[in-house]
Amino acid sequence: MNSEQQEVAQFVLAQTPFSHLEHSATDYFVKHLDVIYLTRENQTQWLQSESPKLFLIRSGLYDLVDAKGDVITRLAQGDYFGFPSLLTGEAIQNRLAVQKEGIVYMLNQDAFDYLRREYKPFEQYFVRAHANRLLSSHYKSQNNSWSERKISELMSRKAVSLSPDASIRQAAKKMKEHGVSSIMVTEYERLVGVVTDRDLRNRVLADEVDPKEAVSTIMSAKPKFIFENNRVFSALHLMLKHNIHHLPVLDEHHKALGMITSTDLLRQQKSDPVQLIGRIYKSHSVTDLKRYAAEIPGLLRSFSHNIDDISLIGKLLSGLTDALTSRLIYLFQEECGAAPTSFSFICFGSQAREEQTLHSDQDNGLLLPDDLSEQHQDYYRRMGEFVCEQLVECGIRRCPGNIMASSELCRMSISDWCEKFFAWIKSPTPEAMLNCKIFFDLRFIEGSTALYTAFCEQLTRISRNELFYAAMATDIKSNSVPIGLFNQFKLEKDAKQHKYIDLKKRGVVIINDIVRLYALKAGIRRANTQERLDALLKHSLLSDHDVYNLKDCWRFLTQLRLRTQINEEGLPSNCINPDKLSSLERHQLKEAFYLLKLAQQAAAFKFARGSL
Amino acid sequence: MVKRWLSRYFARKQLLAQNALVQRYIVIDLELTGFDPKQHEIVSIAWVLIENQCIKLSQAQHAINKDVLRLEQSPVYHGIAQQDVATGQSLAAILAKLSAHFSDAILVFHNATLDWGFLKQAFQAHNIDVQPLLIIDTFQIEKKRLHQQGQEIGLDDLTLGACRARYELPHYGCHHALTDAMATAELLLAQCHQISGGKKLKLAALL
Numbered sequence: 001m002n003s004e005q006q007e008v009a010q011f012v013l014a015q016t017p018f019s020h021l022e023h024s025a026t027d028y029f030v031k032h033l034d035v036i037y038l039t040r041e042n043q044t045q046w047l048q049s050e051s052p053k054l055f056l057i058r059s060g061l062y063d064l065v066d067a068k069g070d071v072i073t074r075l076a077q078g079d080y081f082g083f084p085s086l087l088t089g090e091a092i093q094n095r096l097a098v099q100k101e102g103i104v105y106m107l108n109q110d111a112f113d114y115l116r117r118e119y120k121p122f123e124q125y126f127v128r129a130h131a132n133r134l135l136s137s138h139y140k141s142q143n144n145s146w147s148e149r150k151i152s153e154l155m156s157r158k159a160v161s162l163s164p165d166a167s168i169r170q171a172a173k174k175m176k177e178h179g180v181s182s183i184m185v186t187e188y189e190r191l192v193g194v195v196t197d198r199d200l201r202n203r204v205l206a207d208e209v210d211p212k213e214a215v216s217t218i219m220s221a222k223p224k225f226i227f228e229n230n231r232v233f234s235a236l237h238l239m240l241k242h243n244i245h246h247l248p249v250l251d252e253h254h255k256a257l258g259m260i261t262s263t264d265l266l267r268q269q270k271s272d273p274v275q276l277i278g279r280i281y282k283s284h285s286v287t288d289l290k291r292y293a294a295e296i297p298g299l300l301r302s303f304s305h306n307i308d309d310i311s312l313i314g315k316l317l318s319g320l321t322d323a324l325t326s327r328l329i330y331l332f333q334e335e336c337g338a339a340p341t342s343f344s345f346i347c348f349g350s351q352a353r354e355e356q357t358l359h360s361d362q363d364n365g366l367l368l369p370d371d372l373s374e375q376h377q378d379y380y381r382r383m384g385e386f387v388c389e390q391l392v393e394c395g396i397r398r399c400p401g402n403i404m405a406s407s408e409l410c411r412m413s414i415s416d417w418c419e420k421f422f423a424w425i426k427s428p429t430p431e432a433m434l435n436c437k438i439f440f441d442l443r444f445i446e447g448s449t450a451l452y453t454a455f456c457e458q459l460t461r462i463s464r465n466e467l468f469y470a471a472m473a474t475d476i477k478s479n480s481v482p483i484g485l486f487n488q489f490k491l492e493k494d495a496k497q498h499k500y501i502d503l504k505k506r507g508v509v510i511i512n513d514i515v516r517l518y519a520l521k522a523g524i525r526r527a528n529t530q531e532r533l534d535a536l537l538k539h540s541l542l543s544d545h546d547v548y549n550l551k552d553c554w555r556f557l558t559q560l561r562l563r564t565q566i567n568e569e570g571l572p573s574n575c576i577n578p579d580k581l582s583s584l585e586r587h588q589l590k591e592a593f594y595l596l597k598l599a600q601q602a603a604a605f606k607f608a609r610g611s612l
Numbered sequence: 613m614v615k616r617w618l619s620r621y622f623a624r625k626q627l628l629a630q631n632a633l634v635q636r637y638i639v640i641d642l643e644l645t646g647f648d649p650k651q652h653e654i655v656s657i658a659w660v661l662i663e664n665q666c667i668k669l670s671q672a673q674h675a676i677n678k679d680v681l682r683l684e685q686s687p688v689y690h691g692i693a694q695q696d697v698a699t700g701q702s703l704a705a706i707l708a709k710l711s712a713h714f715s716d717a718i719l720v721f722h723n724a725t726l727d728w729g730f731l732k733q734a735f736q737a738h739n740i741d742v743q744p745l746l747i748i749d750t751f752q753i754e755k756k757r758l759h760q761q762g763q764e765i766g767l768d769d770l771t772l773g774a775c776r777a778r779y780e781l782p783h784y785g786c787h788h789a790l791t792d793a794m795a796t797a798e799l800l801l802a803q804c805h806q807i808s809g810g811k812k813l814k815l816a817a818l819l
Contacts, residue, residue: 005669005672005790005791005794006788006790006791007782007784007785007791007794007795008669008794011782030669031669031670032669032670033669033670034666034667034668034669035666035667035669035794035797035798036665036666036667036801037665037798037801037802037804037805039805039810040810041805041810041811042665042805042810045664045665058782059780059781059782060780100780101802101805102780102781103781103782103798106666
C-alpha cells in the first residue's frame with residue numbers, strides 16, 4: 001500500500017549506493033525515511049548525538065564545519081552526512097552551516113543498521129566514505145600509526161592458490177611463476193592449508209618425499225589466518241606469537257583473498273616518515289644516506305594522498321633535508337676529524353621557512369668564528385663542498401644563485417656575514433631587497449647554537465632601521481595582488497594565451513614578505529611563516545584578528561597551490577585558472593586576495609608613510 | 613446545542629494560540645474524476661503525517677477507491693486505470709482509516725475547498741461523523757503571503773508546483789495523490805519556516 005513514493009524513490013534510486021543495490025533496499029530506505037525542511041534555526045534539533053541519523057540532501061546547500069570551525073566540505077543534493085556517528089557510535093563532531101535551506105531525508109540508526117546488515121555494498125560505501133573523510137580532514141600522524149591500519153589496505157598481492165590434489169612439484173612451479181614464498185591450498189575457494197618455501201625444504205627435500213605426491217600430504221593443514229578487515233597489529237601479533245611469516249587473508253565468507261608476509265609488514269613500517277628520519281640520523285655511510293634519500297619521493301607520494309594540509313609536507317621535506325645535512329656533517333667529521341672550532345651550519349629561504357617542495361634547491365651556508373687560520377678555513381671549505389655535493393647526490397639540487405656552503409660567499413665569519421647584511425640594509429637596491437627576502441629567513445641546522453644565537457643578536461641590532469623597513473614595505477607593495485577594484489580576478493597570460501593566477505608569486509610570497517617584515521620589526525627569530533604569525537600574537541604590531549586572517553590566507557593559498565602541481569592544463573607551475581575552481585573556492589580565493597591586499601596596504605602605511 | 617458550540621469555540625481559540633511547530637498534522641491529497649462533489653468521485657486518497665516538523669514516510673498511506681463507478685477522462689491526470697481500481701479498497705474502509713487520525717492531527721490540504729468538499733460529502737454519505745480540530749490550507753497561506761507582499765496573483769501562481777518553486781523546493785512530476793501529499797507537506801514546512809523566521813509560530817498565523 002506504500003510502495004508508490006515515486007518521487008522519493010526515483011531520487012534515492014539514482015544515488016550511490018542505492019543505484020548498485022536491489023530495489024528492495026531503496027524501498028526499505030524510502031519507507032523508513034523522515035523528511036525535514038532543514039534551516040539554520042532548526043538544525044540543532046536534528047543533529048543530536050543521542051539519536052544519530054543518516055542524512056541525505058534532497059535540496060538546499062549546507063557547509064559541513066568541523067569542531068574548529070573549518071569548512072570540511074560543501075554538501076548539496078545527493079550528499080550524505082551524519083554517517084560517522086552511526087558507524088562509530090561516537091558523538092557528532094561536525095556541525096552544519098546552512099547556506100540555503102531545503103529538504104533533507106533522515107534515516108534512524110535502526111534502519112541504517114538493518115541496511116548495513118542486509119546489503120554489503122551499502123555497508124562498504126559508508127565505511128569507505130567515513131575512511132576517506134578521516135584521511136582528508138586531518139592526518140593524525142601520531143595516533144594513526146601503521147599498525148592500526150586494516151590488512152586490506154596493505155595486501156597488494158592476489159591470491160596464489162591451488163587444489164589439495166595438485167602435486168608438490170606443481171606447487172613449487174606455481175610459486176616460482178608468481179615469485180612468492182608461500183602458496184595457499186584451497187578447496188572450493190576455502191582455505192585448507194598453506195605450503196611455504198620452508199615446507200618444501202624441510203618436509204620434501206630433507207625427508208626425500210616424491211614431488212609427485214599430492215601437496216595435501218606436506219601442507220600445514222588448518223593454518224592460522226586473518227580477516228581482511230582486521231588490524232595490521234593483529235596480524236603482527238599472530239605472527240610473533242606463533243612464529244610464522246605467512247598469514248592467509250580471508251574475507252568475511254572465509255574466501256581466500258591473498259597472503260600477507262612479515263616482509264609486507266616491515267615494508268609498511270619503513271614508509272613511516274618519522275621512521276625514515278630516524279634511520280637517516282642513525283646511518284653510518286653516505287651510501288646508506290643516498291639509499292634512504294631515494295625513498296623520499298615515493299614516501300611523499302603515498303603520504304600526500306593522505307593529507308591535505310600542505311604545511312605538513314613542507315615541514316616533512318625540510319625535516320628530511322635537515323636530517324641528511326646533519327648526518328653528512330657528522331660523516332664528514334668521522335672521516336676528516338672533528339671540527340677545529342665552533343661553527344654553525346644554517347639554511348635560508350624555503351628550507352628555513354619549512355616550505356620545501358620536491359623541486360626546491362639547496363639554500364645553505366656556514367657561519368664561522370672570526371679570525372680563522374687558513375688551515376681551518378680550508379677544513380670548512382672541504383666540509384661545505386662535501387655536504388653540498390652529497391646533498392646533490394641525495395636529490396637536492398644545487399642552488400642556481402650559488403647560495404650554498406660550498407661557495408665562499410656563503411661560508412663566512414660572523415663579522416663578514418653581518419657586513420653583508422648591513423650593506424643590503426644600508427642601500428636597499430632591488431637586488432639587495434631580493435637578497436633580504438632569502439637571507440632573512442634563516443634557521444640553524446647543525447653545530448654550535450651559541451655562535452648562531454650571537455649572530456642573530458647582531459643581526460637584530462643592525463636590521464633595526466626604519467628606512468630599511470620602509471624600503472621593504474615599498475617593495476612588497478610593488479607586487480600586486482591579483483584582484484581588481486570590483487573584486488574581479490586579474491589574470492595573467494602566458495605565451496600560449498592561457499589565463500592564470502600565480503598563487504605562489506602573487507599570493508604566498510606576498511604573505512611571507514609581509515610577515516617577514518613584521519617579524520623583523522618585532523625581533524622575532526623564527527623563519528616559518530606560521531610560527532612567525534603565532535609569535536606576532538604576543539606583539540601589538542598586528543591585531544589578533546589580522547594575524548588570524550593572514551594565517552587563514554596562507555593556509556588556503558598553500559593548500560590550493562598543492563593542487564596546482566597536478567594541473568592538466570599545461571599552466572606554469574603554481575598557477576591556476578580560477579574558472580576551474582568551485583564557486584566556493586572562487587569565493588574563498590577572492591576573500592583571501594582581498595584580505596591580502598588590505599594587509600599589504602596596511603604594511604605600506606605603517607612602515608613606508610614617509611617615503612610614499 | 614449552544615453549550616456544545618461554545619465549548620468548541622473555546623477549544624479552537626485555545627488551539628490557535630498553540631505553537632504550530634510541535635503539532636501533529638495529517639496532509640491529505642485526493643485524486644478525483646472531476647471538480648463537482650455532487651457528480652464526480654474520489655479515485656484515490658493519500659496522506660502523510662507530520663510530527664514535530666518531520667514528515668514520517670513510515671506512516672504514509674495511499675489507497676485507491678475500488679467503488680469508483682466512472683473514471684471517464686480522469687486517468688489522463690492521475691494515471692489510475694480501471695484495472696488498478698480493482699486492486700483498491702472500499703471507500704468506507706479508507707475513510708474509516710483516515711478519520712481515525714482526525715482526533716489528534718490537524719488537517720492540511722493544498723486547496724481545501726475542493727478536497728475537503730469531496731471528503732465532507734463522502735463522510736456524510738457513509739454516515740461517519742467527523743469533527744476536524746482545524747483545517748489548514750497551504751493554498752490560502754500562500755495567497756495571503758502574496759497579498760501581503762502586494763503582488764498580483766495570476767491563475768497559475770497558486771498551483772502546488774508554482775508555490776513550491778517559490779521556496780526552491782524540488783520539482784515533482786506526475787500527479788499522484790501520495791506525491792502531492794508529500795509535496796504539500798514539504799511546502800507547509802517551508803512556509804512555516806518563512807512565516808516564523810526561525811522564531812515562535814502560533815497556529816493562528818497559518819490561517
